[in-house]
Amino acid sequence: MGDTPFGFNRPSDDEGDGTPGRDPFGMGFGGGVPGSGDMNQFAAMLRQFADMLSGMGTPSGGGPVNWEMVKNIARHVVVEGGDPSIVAAERSQVVEALRLADLWLDEGTVLPAGITTPQAWSRSEWLEATIPVWEKLVDPIAERMVDTMGGAMSGPGGELPPEMAAMAGPLIGMVKQMSGAMVGGQAGQALGALAREVIGSADIGLPLAPGGVGALLPAGVASFAEGLEIPSDEVRLYLALREAAHQRLFAHVPWLRPALLSAVEDYARGIRVDLSGLEEKIAGLDLADPEAIQEALGGEIQLTPEETPEQKLALSRLETLLALVEGWVGTVVADSSKDRLPSAGRLAEAVRRRRATGGPAERTFATLVGLELRPRRLREAEALWRSLTELKGAEDRDRLWSHPDLLPTADDLENPDSFLNPEELELDLSKLHQTPAPEEPGADGPDSPEGK
Structure with a gap:
């Protein structure tokens, strides 16, 4: 029989001359699976491994990742790049821009204002405010990583050589903790990098802020404005309009928040964790060398989507x-x-370019959940909403958000003529009087992502 993952061989797996196969993880047993004379050495290895893992922290709340560790790593990344405190004048400018934006939006949509608490965030404050949602998005991947590594430790069929069965349980538990720490380290690096580039709480398209909160990061706004040669107050107000518009949807379309987050989670659950690179790093690893261990655990986990019907459906649903x-x-x-901002068209194109060329959101999601978070049909969607506005007006356009079944589908974005057919559109709008809006799952209220 062939080698099991990470070098575990069953007792019958020899080299053809009666010599036992390679040792677990290739970690210093040379001759193969430890016999009774090597059990003390094996036990010492476990103790060293446990000491190394103890510095990684223990996850709280029963999840696979220690999110305090994630925050500490992310904060370190943010501080390295600079995170100046927000002065009173900056805070006042952001709050005023968000309030003015909501006044302007009253003329463009029938959905009422969604921001009750306008805020200006530093990069560290963005981390603190959005971590609860990231936790929900990353934990499914971490669970797959933990399960995959635990299964690999046991080998096919979950079997281990009898000589190691009594002691392997603690080792498997340690490896699972290690895998959770690896995901946590990767998440911390990614979120720290994202915090240095984001503009507000909703510029990646997901409801990351607490309910009722709308926020801009003055540092992110200034970075976005670089090279545009547009007055800073005009840039700030345009970005405030985008933030406030997102919050109207998240606050007054009760099914939208859980639908977006569950679509990401459903996609994440179909991710396959590629351990081939990790196996190569672990083979021959010396537990007595902390630097070698840190280097082996510091690499990026490779996440590969599984091309299953469920995975494709989740991806299509999320992208649409x-x-x-x-x-x-x-x-x-x-x-x-x-009619208010002279540079509105240029700013809109700058936002499109940022999304199309793979900005911070795309890189972060590729790292955290193996997904390039890019609405590929963004221009088609905007053209369809524009046509709906011209055909039916803002009120009927916005009423389509009252139920997910009324919204355009992926096929409608690709071929909008049928959806925009006046007769078909009248028929769809008539359903509004017959179809009740879906209740948000859970009992945490429309502003909580917990109701799933």
């Missing part, structure tokens, strides 16, 4: 919903700013 959200926001902001 993101495109519809972003397209609606773009349409409403364009209507609200066209």
Whole structure:
């Protein structure tokens, strides 16, 4: 029989001359699976491994990742890049821009304001406020990583050589903790890098902020404005319009928040964890060398989507919903700013370029959940919302958000003529009087992502 993952061989797996196969993890047993004379050495290895893992922290709340460790790593990344405190004048500018944005949006949409608490965030404050949602998005991947590594430790069929069975349980538990720490380290690095680039709480298209909160990061706004040669107050107000428009959807379309988050989670559950690179690093690893251990654990985990029907459906659902959200926001902001902001068109194109070329959101999601978070049909969605506005007006357009079944589908974005057919559109709008809005799952209220 062939080698099991990470070098575990069954007792019958020899080299053809009666010599036992290679040792577990290739970690210093040379001759193969330890016999009774090597058990003390094996026990010492476990103790060294446990000491190394103790510095990684223990996950709280029963999840696979220690999120305090994630926050500490992310904060370190943020501080390295600079995170100046927000002065009173900056805070006042952001709050005023968000309030003015909501006044302007009243003329572009019938959905009422969603921001009750306008805020200006530093990069560290963005981390603190958004970690609860990231936890929900990353934990499914971490669980798959933990399960995959635990299964690999046991080998096919979950069997281990009898000589090691009594002691392997603690080792498997340690490896699972190690895998959770690896995901946590990767998440901390990714979120720290994202915090250095984001503009607000909703510029990646997902509801990351607590309910009722709308926020911009002055540092992110300043970075976005670089090279545009547009007055900073105009840039700030345009970005405030986008933030406020997102919050109207998240606050007053009760099914949208859980639908977006569950679509990401469903996609993440179909990710396959590629351990081949990790096996190569672990083979021959010396537990007595902390630097070698840190280097082996510091690499990036490779996440590969599984091409299953469920995975493709989850991806299509997520991409379509993101495109519809972003397209609606773009349409409403364009209507609200066209006669007020001279550079609205240039700013809109700058936002599109940022998304199309793979900005911080795309890189972060590729790292954390193996997904390039890019609404590929964004222009089609915006064109469809624009046509709906011209055909039926803002009120009927926005009423389509009252139920997910009324929204355009992926096919509608690709071939909008049928959806925009006046007769078909009248028929769809008539369903509004017959179809109750879906209740948000759970009992935490529409502003909580917990109701799933």
